[in-house]
Amino acid sequence: MVLKKITRITVQQKNKNRYNIFLADEYAFSVDEAILIEFGLRKGLELDEAAINKIVQKEKLYQFYTQSINYLSYRMRTKKEVYDYLKKKEVEPEYIDEIIDRLTKEKLLDDREFAExxxxxxxxxxxxxxxxxxxxxxxxxxxxxxxxxxxxxYTTEKQFDKVYKIMEKKLRQSSKHAFRKRLEQIQVNLMQKGFSREIIQEVAVNFSDQKDADAEWEALVFQGEKLLRKYQNKFSGFELRNKLTEGLYRKGFSFDLIQRFIQESLEQE
Missing domain, CATH: 1.10.10.10 (Winged helix-like DNA-binding domain superfamily/Winged helix DNA-binding domain)
Structure with a gap:
């Protein structure tokens, strides 16, 4: 068994917590202060090849561990996020498992706490x-x-309150669309955001009778005039009335308002 003696230990200039280890007056490897203390590395200590390999592997593991600590310093992470981070750095799987176990025992990784x-x-x-x-x-x-x-x-009460505020805010915004259409679009958007249909519909009932008559008429006139410009050169009489009725109804306007618009618009021509 060949033994190599530590002949010199120097502090790195750029990192005072790291030390260069010299064996037989030749640079061999560097270690963090924690590894230096753990293995009791000092001048005159003799190491065999197995001991050197163990120290180098432990140092490598420690470096990956400190990198994980730094990764966790920005925000909380899940075990999978840390695993993916270390895997991306091409850390050996057995090291990753050991690091995650250590971080978990030290309460630095906790999926339940993260999720809450x-x-x-x-x-x-x-x-x-x-x-x-x-x-x-x-x-x-x-x-x-x-x-x-x-x-x-995320209780039902909190969901209801959130949906109510979103719906109220969106319905306050000016629009050139029918109230019913807007309410439908908002409900679709809320479902895409992850709320249940039941809660959305329950909240929507509170707004179904809050339609602003003047705003609804202005929106209908805006949409009606667009359709009129589109169809008046192609259709006339009953066909034109039918096209306008179908188009405006699909946009969410009531039949009574549609008939009022058609009557007023076609009488002006």
Whole structure:
């Protein structure tokens, strides 16, 4: 068994927490202070090849660990996110598993804690519903059981309140479209955001009778005049009336308003 003696240990100039190890007066490897202390590296200590390899491997593992700590310093992560991060850096799978186990034991990785914080943040800072949030958590590697548990934080009352505020805000905005059409489009958008049809429809009932008559008429006139310009050179009489009625009804306007517009518009010609 060949033994090599540590003849010199120097501190790196750019990083005072790292040390260069010299064996037989030749540079051999460098280690972090934590590894230096763990293995009791000092001048005069003799190392065989197996000990050197163990130190080098432990140093490599420690470097990957510290990189993971830095990755976690920006925000909370899931185990899958850390795994993917280390895999992208081409870290050996056995090292990744060991690092994730250590981070978990040190309470630096906790998928349930991450998921709870994630849901609370989404509730407070976004317009996303529970279905979209659940999908986001699954994509981050959070288990189905944890996802189901933490989504209970997004209570029915909170969902109702969120949907109500979104619907109210959008309906206050000026528009050249029929109220019914706008309400339908908002409901579709809310479903895409991840809210349930049941809650959306329950909220929509509160707005069904809040249509502004003047705004509705202005929107109809705007849409009606566009259709009139489109059809008046191609159709006349009953056919023109029929085209206007069909077009405006599809846009969500009431039959009574449509007939009023047709009567007023065609009488002016």
């Amino acid at each position: 914080a994630f849901v609370r943040t989404r509730i407070n800072t976004s317009t996303k519903g529970p279905k979209v949030i659940a999908q986001e958590l699954r994509e981050k590697g959070v288990s189905a059981k944890i996802v189901a548990d933490v989504l209970e934080l």
